[in-house]
Amino acid sequence: MSTEKRPWAEDLAEARQFTAALSASLPSKVEIAALGVLSKAPFQLLTIREALIWRTEELARNACDALEKEDFAVTALLTRGITESAAMTWYLMEILEQRAQYTPAQLNEKLMRMFGGSKGLYSKIDRANFTRHFGRGFRAELAGGELTRALVGGLMAFDYAYNKIADDMPMFLTELKKIWPDENTSAK
Numbered sequence: 001m002s003t004e005k006r007p008w009a010e011d012l013a014e015a016r017q018f019t020a021a022l023s024a025s026l027p028s029k030v031e032i033a034a035l036g037v038l039s040k041a042p043f044q045l046l047t048i049r050e051a052l053i054w055r056t057e058e059l060a061r062n063a064c065d066a067l068e069k070e071d072f073a074v075t076a077l078l079t080r081g082i083t084e085s086a087a088m089t090w091y092l093m094e095i096l097e098q099r100a101q102y103t104p105a106q107l108n109e110k111l112m113r114m115f116g117g118s119k120g121l122y123s124k125i126d127r128a129n130f131t132r133h134f135g136r137g138f139r140a141e142l143a144g145g146e147l148t149r150a151l152v153g154g155l156m157a158f159d160y161a162y163n164k165i166a167d168d169m170p171m172f173l174t175e176l177k178k179i180w181p182d183e184n185t186s187a188k
Contacts, residue, residue, distance in 0.1 A: 008067075016064050022057040032130040039104065043132075044111040047123065048092055050134050054122035056085040058136075088114065 006012070027050045032043050063078035095102075095110055102110065124138045125131075 012064065012067055015060065015067075019057065019060040019064055022053060022060060026054060026057060027134050029131050029133045032132070041099075041104070041107050041111055044108075044115045045092060045096060047132050048111065048114050049089065050132075051120070051122045052085050052089050052092075054134055054136075056082055056089075059085065 030043060030046045030050060035042050035046075059078045059081045063075050063082065066072075066074040066078060092114065095107070099107060121139055121143055122136065123132050123134050126133060
């Protein structure tokens with residue numbers, strides 16, 4: 001890691017400020033009954049919104065840490081996830097703003113498409129109290145197992161291909177014209 005002053009230090013400080021604001025704003029629940037309406041749309045919309053802030057905060061916190069360590073590939077991947085969260089949140093905002101253009105069935109369809117993927121890692125439903133709780137670790141065993149298996153699978157595939165390239169490279173090199181032909185072989 002570089003010890004000289006980073007030209008992007010001020011931007012990193014600003015990113016940490018945004019992240020701290022997200023951390024301080026993490027909601028703990030959405031109470032369905034407190035919304036006071038029969039439509040599920042506001043509950044769906046808020047559930048998606050709150051899951052996205054939890055996701056974005058985790059990605060941003062880790063992106064700042066990775067950038068501090070100059071782990072740029074990790075930072076880039078996390079930043080891509082943050083950008084995806086921003087796009088989803090923006091789309092959610094547009095749905096809310098344009099809600100009058102949709103029938104209740106169309107609104108429900110749009111929200112349900114987003115709802116499925118957003119409620120996963122950061123929330124659990126308390127059906128008895130009509131509440132969705134937010135936080136970390138609700139599905140740690142399941143998510144940890146699936147992600148660990150995916151990690152191992154990806155590493156195994158990388159390892160195989162990486163080593164196979166090393167194994168096949170000598171044959172590839174023998175097929176090509178040499179810069180300096182040695183006296184024992186003729187140039188192709």
